Amino acid sequence: xxxxxxxxxxxxxxxxxxxxxxxxxxxxxxxxxxxxxxxxxxxxxxxxxxxxxxxxxxxxxxxxxxxxxxxxxxxxxxxxxxxxxxxxxxxxxxxxxxxxxxxxxxxxxxxxxxxxxxxxxxxxxxxxxxxxxxxxxxxxxxxxxxxxxxxxxxxxxxxxxxxxxxxxxxxxxxxxxxxxxxxxxxxxxxxxxxxxxxxxxxxxxxxxxxxxxxxxxxxxxxxxxxxxxxxxxxxxxxxxxxxxxxxxxxxxxxxxxxxxxxxxxxxxxxxxxxxxxxxxxxxxxxxxxxxxxxxxxxxxxxxxxxxxxxxxxxxxxxxxxx
Ligand code: CP
Ligand code: NVA
Numbered sequence: 001x002x003x004x005x006x007x008x009x010x011x012x013x014x015x016x017x018x019x020x021x022x023x024x025x026x027x028x029x030x031x032x033x034x035x036x037x038x039x040x041x042x043x044x045x046x047x048x049x050x051x052x053x054x055x056x057x058x059x060x061x062x063x064x065x066x067x068x069x070x071x072x073x074x075x076x077x078x079x080x081x082x083x084x085x086x087x088x089x090x091x092x093x094x095x096x097x098x099x100x101x102x103x104x105x106x107x108x109x110x111x112x113x114x115x116x117x118x119x120x121x122x123x124x125x126x127x128x129x130x131x132x133x134x135x136x137x138x139x140x141x142x143x144x145x146x147x148x149x150x151x152x153x154x155x156x157x158x159x160x161x162x163x164x165x166x167x168x169x170x171x172x173x174x175x176x177x178x179x180x181x182x183x184x185x186x187x188x189x190x191x192x193x194x195x196x197x198x199x200x201x202x203x204x205x206x207x208x209x210x211x212x213x214x215x216x217x218x219x220x221x222x223x224x225x226x227x228x229x230x231x232x233x234x235x236x237x238x239x240x241x242x243x244x245x246x247x248x249x250x251x252x253x254x255x256x257x258x259x260x261x262x263x264x265x266x267x268x269x270x271x272x273x274x275x276x277x278x279x280x281x282x283x284x285x286x287x288x289x290x291x292x293x294x295x296x297x298x299x300x301x302x303x304x305x306x307x308x309x310x311x312x313x314x315x316x317x318x319x320x321x322x
Contacts, residue, residue: 006312007118008305009111009127011135011173012199016207018308019142019177026143026297026304029069038310039072039102046102048306050076050128053085053108054235058271059128059136062298063105070303072102090116098123102314103306109236124309126302131236134166137270138174139301144294145178145226148266152178154208158224158261160185160217160251161278162244163192167230167270172200172211179207185220186213187247217251224261228268229253229278245277253279258288266290 007013014022029035039046048067052060060076067074077084084093094117097104104121106114107128118125127135145152152175159171163186172192175182182200184192191197191213201211214220221227232248233241258265267279267289275281284291 004313005122005124006309007121007125008135008309009114009118009125009130010133011138011170011177012203013135014177016177016179016203019139019174022139022301022304022308023143023146025308026139026300027146029303029307030143030297030300033069036307037069037071038307039067039070041071045071045073047073047075047100049097049101049104049106050074051082051084051104051106051108052077052128053079053106054129056107056128058295058298059107062302063128066299066303066306070306075101091120093117094121097121102310123314124306124312126305126309129166131234132166132169133173134170134270135174136298136302136305137167138170139305140294140297141171141228141268141270142174142178143297143301144268144290145180145266147293147297148290149225149264152180154179154181155225156181156183156223156262157226157228158183158185158220159228159230160220160253160257161229161248162186162190162232162234163213164190165230165234167228168192169196171228172196173203176200176204176207176209176211179204179209181210181212183212183214183220183224185215185217185251187251188215190247217257218260221257221260224265226266226268227253227258227261230270231272231274232278248278252277253283255280255282255286258283268294271295 050063064074103124105126105128111130111132157180163184232244269291
């Protein structure tokens with residue numbers, strides 16, 4: 001029987017126990033970057049395809065560097081430089097790539113594209129950000145929270161700003177998986193999709209976490225352990241920039257807002273950050289900010305998820321079902 005290939009295209013693709021395993025592995029890999037080299041094959045290196053339909057700095061460098069640490073070689077493909085998306089279907093691209101690479105990492109627009117790829121791929125597919133989720137970023141954030149607080153369980157995370165974007169969805173789903181109390185503060189009309197909130201609430205009910213959506217940034221920040229935000233203008237929304245900057249202005253993370261959070265509260269941001277818009281420079285460049293550790297943790301967390309996925313099984317070409 002053909003093995004079921006595991007993918008990581010949405011935060012809840014990892015159960016709470018699996019997410020904890022990946023985070024443990026990330027901490028191990030952070031202590032010793034070259035402790036495992038599953039992509040080394042004798043004198044040669046296996047390739048991982050790292051595909052971008054949107055721009056990137058952190059994701060691009062962390063995957064390229066991490067794949068090298070694992071003994072492999074990253075082939076990073078930028079928008080417009082392949083047939084994918086305009087000359088060839090996702091399915092045909094997948095059928096070709098899976099015969100040549102150990103895994104496919106893809107940053108794209110619609111989540112549906114990743115679902116189509118994962119539905120037929122015989123190698124793991126990893127979501128490097130789409131319009132709906134950014135699950136790799138969340139592993140890095142959870143690792144950073146663990147490092148500071150020892151555990152994510154029961155910690156309160158307040159996300160302020162655009163509640164309807166990929167980061168908000170991923171905080172809800174991955175935070176609930178990690179047993180956190182996730183609070184989203186956003187203006188009405190920019191709240192997360194009800195389906196995502198329900199899904200996160202169901203996960204939280206099993207892990208001891210909880211979910212709250214509010215229009216009040218002060219309510220969300222009060223007593224929080226972790227305050228986070230993201231750009232108000234995600235990739236693909238550039239035409240709405242002016243309207244968005246006005247709409248989210250009351251949700252900027254300021255020193256005053258951080259003052260409402262817990263005494264030991266920390267600030268996170270996936271970056272790139274826009275100082276003076278979603279966060280004041282005094283916060284992101286201040287003593288409570290862990291954003292540079294968070295960025296570094298992309299490397300360790302993504303290596304861990306790749307290693308974990310590859311350990312779940314790698315059928316030889318001959319064993320693959322049509
Ligand atoms: N946080 C993040 O994904 O950064 P990049 O867009 O630079 O990859
Ligand atoms: N919400 C942002 C995240 C960037 C890492 C975007 O999608 O552009």
